[in-house]
Amino acid sequence: MRYRFAGFELDEAQHELTNDGTLVTVEPLVFDLILLLVQNAGQLITRDRLVEEIWNGRIVSDSAISACLASARAALGDSGKTQSVIRTVARRGVRLVATVQCVETPGEDEPALRQGRAVKHAFHEETQRVRYARSEEGHSIAYAITGSGPPVLYCRLSGAANLEMEWKLPGGRAFFDTVAERFSVLRFDPVGSGMSERQTIETDFSRMARDAIRVADAAGIDRFSIYSTSGGVLPAAHIAANFPDRIKKLAIIGGYVDGRSRRQVNPRADVIRELMANGWDEPESSFATAVLASYFPEGPFDTVKDFVRLMQSAVDKEHMLKLRDAINDASIEPLLARITCPTLIFHGRKDGIHPLSEAQKLAAGIRDAELITLETANHLPLPDTPVWDQFMETLIAFLAE
Missing domain, CATH: 3.40.50.1820 (Alpha/Beta hydrolase fold, catalytic domain)
Incomplete structure (x- = not known):
């Protein structure tokens, strides 16, 4: 699945983020954070869900979460001050406020993609990050x-x-x-x-x-x-x-x-x-x-x-x-x-x-x-x-x- 929002396109299968056709380099953890927000556009994502989805439930510091969010905002041309793409809800969590359009890639099996994301850190992973x-x-x-x-x-x-x-x-x-x-x-x-x-x-x-x-x-x-x-x-x-x-x-x-x-x-x-x-x-x-x-x-x-x-x-x-x-x-x-x-x-x-x-x-x-x-x-x-x-x-x- 590919997602278009705020001038960006995120390709889940290729693990790529582009801005008007230009590749934006982001760390894998930051990409996963952006993908989570895009897939749940408009929904509030709590800190606990961030930790569960992005860090697989590991103990993680608030500063590490803040740094990851700051990197995601920077990649999207956003900032903690403007919050035009990623908005913080005080003491609650964050959400993506940009409009998102989903674009299916021909031949893509969406249930299989969802299943693949669910097991990306499972036993016998095929790809090492x-x-x-x-x-x-x-x-x-x-x-x-x-x-x-x-x-x-x-x-x-x-x-x-x-x-x-x-x-x-x-x-x-x-x-x-x-x-x-x-x-x-x-x-x-x-x-x-x-x-x-x-x-x-x-x-x-x-x-x-x-x-x-x-x-x-x-x-x-x-x-x-x-x-x-x-x-x-x-x-x-x-x-x-x-x-x-x-x-x-x-x-x-x-x-x-x-x-x-x-x-x-x-x-x-x-x-x-x-x-x-x-x-x-x-x-x-x-x-x-x-x-x-x-x-x-x-x-x-x-x-x-x-x-x-x-x-x-x-x-x-x-x-x-x-x-x-x-x-x-x-x-x-x-x-x-x-x-x-x-x-x-x-x-x-x-x-x-x-x-x-x-x-x-x-x-x-x-x-x-x-x-x-x-x-x-x-x-x-x-x-x-x-x-x-x-x-x-x-x-x-x-x-x-």
Whole structure:
């Protein structure tokens, strides 16, 4: 369906807004807001309905709603002062006051369109919508939200991520597609990786935590839970310790307190780093495959190969080596006593990357934290392995409590 109003045309199917034939660039969230108002022209849309329809019922601040409305008005040549297109009804909501003409596109199935809109954030979405936030330093940070329900921030392995590749690979989607049945999963590529600005900067886990908060603010999310994997526990701990009012719960898998260099009195040569140095930039090299195989000795091998492609696409060798060094040298021990949210820790009993003793240190250092030991040698649980179902059911139950 296409809608014409106040000199504009909005094409729902093409997700385009034009003004006298000229394309008007708007963010996806702003487009959804304009579409909602146009489809309900003349009707009062309350704040609660805005939150339900545009933010999928997530907790969202008044300032985020106001900013989205201001962007919608600006795109339509309107303002809060003139309100010639979008009018605010004090303490009630907003409505579109322009006259709207509906224009059907030939061959369009209107019931199917309405159904498609209703499930646009549902499980197994076909299209990923990537948006951008800005770091304190002005670097662009790519993020995406999948699913609907209470928000969960996903802090991934080692700070190396690629939203686009993760979306395409079954091994990458296995986790967030499952969780998206119950929750809104917020994922982002840290600066220097994936679809974010490929700027080479110093690895700073405190800065990564602040970047995560900037992403949550851009997404209009006030409070959220965190799911962190492996090296993702480092920025996750900084978030939970420094922004306690923003965090509902913290889940950790494959985490640790002290990096490899700190927990060994006489550190041996880092074989994994040597493998990275010798073959990270070669697509699907045996060296890169060996790195990921050491994390997942129980496979499945096809999923391990997926992760090789994912992580090689996320960062180049220089960035990966800097991440490796920072992770080896890191310690979050001073932060643990400041983490006050409910915390659940998972760890493989035979994990050869970070020993079970590191998970025990996490559980002992965080007040009232709980530890679940999984009978696996894999660093993280993977689909089609014996521990996967137990892990996912326990995690979802914890987040949903």
